[in-house]
Amino acid sequence: MMTAGILAKESDVPLYTVRHYTRIGLLRPSRHPRNGYKVYQHSDATKLRFIKSAKALGFTLTEIAHILDEAKHGNSPCPLVREIIVYHIEENKRKIQELKLLQRKMEKSLNDWSNMEDSMPNGESVCHLIESVAEIEK
């Protein structure tokens, strides 16, 4: 039994994150009958810890919501967890390749530009440095 601020502090999570999770329904506090303040339980701290761990493993909040939902319905969320991480492993591999490609492209551009003068913009060109990269790719 605690307020949002206490839960945030004890779980080492910013207060606005606790509020955000509450707003999107990941956390479902009850209400203090007297003042209407949100009241969190010990199980919310467990849940918040789980959310932190899952996020650190690359799970999105939407996926975490599905996992929590599965658990709430009395099913083991583990098969879903295995399925999601397999997908993330593939996606992340793709993403890394994409960023590496961009990295090479940026480094090559900067290098090529070292021999080029700055130019003034006109109706046909904004910055010939960037336009030259597009030209090469054609």
Next chain:
Amino acid sequence: MMTAGILAKESDVPLYTVRHYTRIGLLRPSRHPRNGYKVYQHSDATKLRFIKSAKALGFTLTEIAHILDEAKHGNSPCPLVREIIVYHIEENKRKIQELKLLQRKMEKSLNDWSNMEDSMPNGESVCHLIESVAEIEK
């Protein structure tokens, strides 16, 4: 002199993107006096081409807006372009390292989990697979 649809088609950009760029002020069409339709010039096509190229090099729309602004004020945007790409090269390097770390973590987790049974959630645990990863890290 053309409408949004024509500009989009000629520049091979989705119509909603042209509208989006217009809404955020990257493109500034005049108005047809008769029907109030937006009217784009040849220079907008040049600009749109530039935006496409800059985006492909990793520039954000906000950065592109600054570059365009510099050009509009009659200054060469090239120094700014060089400065931004140097920053992106560093940032992207960092991002790649971060994703590689995540990749190793995910692969190790999936591997470790192959020897673990699925579990049922309770008040102290949601999914022991994910919680075990957090435990190891402590």
Next chain:
DNA sequence: GCTTGACCTGACACTTACTGACAGGTTTTA
């Protein structure tokens, strides 16, 4: 018993770069 400061509340705007849908007005083509 009252004030002050810390804490709580909901609501909203902003971030990135679109993506999609909506209702209604205009233009072109058959």
Next chain:
DNA sequence: TAAAACCTGTCAGTAAGTGTCAGGTCAAGC
């Protein structure tokens, strides 16, 4: 002349927060 194609502005949604606002509540000190 009517239907098809295209135009308009506006709004909501995406992911995951981050930040601000005005105002309500609580505990401590005087």
